[in-house]
Amino acid sequence: MNTKIEKIANRVLQGKGISYKEAHYLMGINGNEIYDLLYWANHIRYNSFKNVISLCSIKSAKQGRCSEDCRFCSQSSRYQTEISRFPLVEKEKISGAVERGKEYKSNCVGVVTSGYSLGGSVDFDKICDYVYELSKEEGISIHTSIGTITSEMAKKLVSSGVEMINHNLETSERYYPNICTTHLYKERVKTIEIAKKAGLKVCSGGIFGVGESVEDRLDLAFRLKTLDVDAIPLNFLSPIKGTPFSLEKALSPMDILKIIAVFRYIFPDKELKIAGGREENLRDLQSWMFYAGANSTIIGDYLTTKGKSPDDDLQMIKDFDLTYED
Ligand code: SF4
Numbered sequence: 001m002n003t004k005i006e007k008i009a010n011r012v013l014q015g016k017g018i019s020y021k022e023a024h025y026l027m028g029i030n031g032n033e034i035y036d037l038l039y040w041a042n043h044i045r046y047n048s049f050k051n052v053i054s055l056c057s058i059k060s061a062k063q064g065r066c067s068e069d070c071r072f073c074s075q076s077s078r079y080q081t082e083i084s085r086f087p088l089v090e091k092e093k094i095s096g097a098v099e100r101g102k103e104y105k106s107n108c109v110g111v112v113t114s115g116y117s118l119g120g121s122v123d124f125d126k127i128c129d130y131v132y133e134l135s136k137e138e139g140i141s142i143h144t145s146i147g148t149i150t151s152e153m154a155k156k157l158v159s160s161g162v163e164m165i166n167h168n169l170e171t172s173e174r175y176y177p178n179i180c181t182t183h184l185y186k187e188r189v190k191t192i193e194i195a196k197k198a199g200l201k202v203c204s205g206g207i208f209g210v211g212e213s214v215e216d217r218l219d220l221a222f223r224l225k226t227l228d229v230d231a232i233p234l235n236f237l238s239p240i241k242g243t244p245f246s247l248e249k250a251l252s253p254m255d256i257l258k259i260i261a262v263f264r265y266i267f268p269d270k271e272l273k274i275a276g277g278r279e280e281n282l283r284d285l286q287s288w289m290f291y292a293g294a295n296s297t298i299i300g301d302y303l304t305t306k307g308k309s310p311d312d313d314l315q316m317i318k319d320f321d322l323t324y325e326d
Contacts, residue, residue, distance in 0.1 A: 002036045005029065008265065009040030013047055018265050020222060026262045027214045034254055041261035041293035048269040051322045054296040055313075056273060057106040058145075059097035060303040062088045062113035062123065068182045070170075071244040072207055072237055074304050075114040081242035083304045088113065088123045091130045098138045104299045104310040105324050108141040110166055110203075112303055116183060117147040124153065128160040135161040143203065148183070148191045154198035164201035164230065167191045172219035175212050192227050201230040203273070208259055209237035209251040209281070217259060221266045231296070232267055234260060236277030238305065253285040257292040264293025271296045279308050287316050 008022050018026075029037050064085030066075045074081040094111055101109040111127060118124040124146070131142045144157060145166035157165065169188055170176065176185040195202050204227070206220045224232060236256055239246045251259075264272055273296035274289045282289060286308075289297065299314075301307045317324055 002029070002033045005033070005036045005040055009043065012040075012044055012265050012268050015268075020218060023218050023221070023262055023266055024214065026265060027218065027258065029258065034258055037261045038257060038288070038292050041264040042291045044264050044268050045272075045290070045293045045295050049295040052295070053290065053317050053322050053324050054271060054273070055104060055106045055299045055324055056108050056110060056143075056296065057097070057101035057104055057300040058110040058112055058298060058303065059094055059101075060114075061094055061111045061127070062086065062115070063304065064114055066114040066116070068116055068180060070180045072179070072210055072240070074240045074243060076243075079242045079244070081240055088126060091133070094130050095134055095138070098134055098140060098142065100300065102138070102140055105314060105326060106140070106299060107325060108143050108164070110143040110145055112145040112166070113147070115147050117149065119148070119150055119153060124156075128156055128162075131157075131162055132160040145203075148187055149194060151194050151198065154194050154200060158198055158200060162200065164203055165191075165195050166203040166233070167195070168204050168206055168233065168235075169220055169223060170206045171210065171212050172216035173223070174219065175216040179207075179210060189223075189227065192229065196228065202227070203231040203233055203271075204229045205231075205233035205235070205273070205275070207235040207237060207276075208256070209277070210245055210248060217262075221263055225266060229270070231271035231273055232263060233273045233275040233298075234263060234294075235275045236281040238277040238280050240304075250281055253282050253288075256281055257285065257288055260289055260292040260294050273297060276302050276305070287320050290317075290320055290322055 064075045065077050069078050074083045098109050135142045143164040173185045192202050272294045274294045275298050299310050
């Protein structure tokens, strides 16, 4: 057992936190000692969440034709990708997704729209109305991911019953221009600050395997910590034909488990959610994401790609002697 990892983990378990230097050391762990890193990450997860895994499903409510140029995304109008494109769906489709989410034991359903922002559009008012009606009818928490928001929009989301928004920082501020050039990192930070100030919870994380360095991963983590986000989704690039990242080399499953583990040391008691790319990248090691410290995952399909069968995911959780809210 690597005693330095053990010491760092024990300090995290005592609520003393972890420094950037220590996190950098953990990111450099290789070979058999990765198992020591995972062992303690699992302890930290168990200490905060016991055996309960949170599940979240998402619904693409408006897809494609996005003006932005996020280089991993199939929904940018700048790239030739094979996805279906559609305007804002009617309430019934979102209601159907909520019903399916409930069947899959989801704790929440995220309603996601493409584009920089829904600000000043009829679609924003419609989304607010849908959420208001559906959260009352369905008795499930409905979250939104609708791009950047203003203070006025944040207030309206709160009064419509939205508890949490998703708005990812994606990577470090330094590396961000390699991912997106059509809007600024500080605009993303601003949306998070506005949401927090309005009393919304914030789900914000990033994407890995897009050519970022270890330092970019850590800078993202510590920036999210400073912003006091409530849930951290970790996405792993699933290269999509037609996007600039289509030929990017995949991260190895052990590298991914290491990223999850180090994020758990940095965020001992926050929801750490494994989002896009787990099926293709973790392959047979998918259940290990929980041993690496994740306490949450997306269940069902993603925005433009298929997910694993929900029944198989629920079985995977049970097989690991973990549980979910039934
Ligand atoms: S990630 Fe969002 S903002 Fe960026 S291109 Fe895709 S839909 Fe547009």
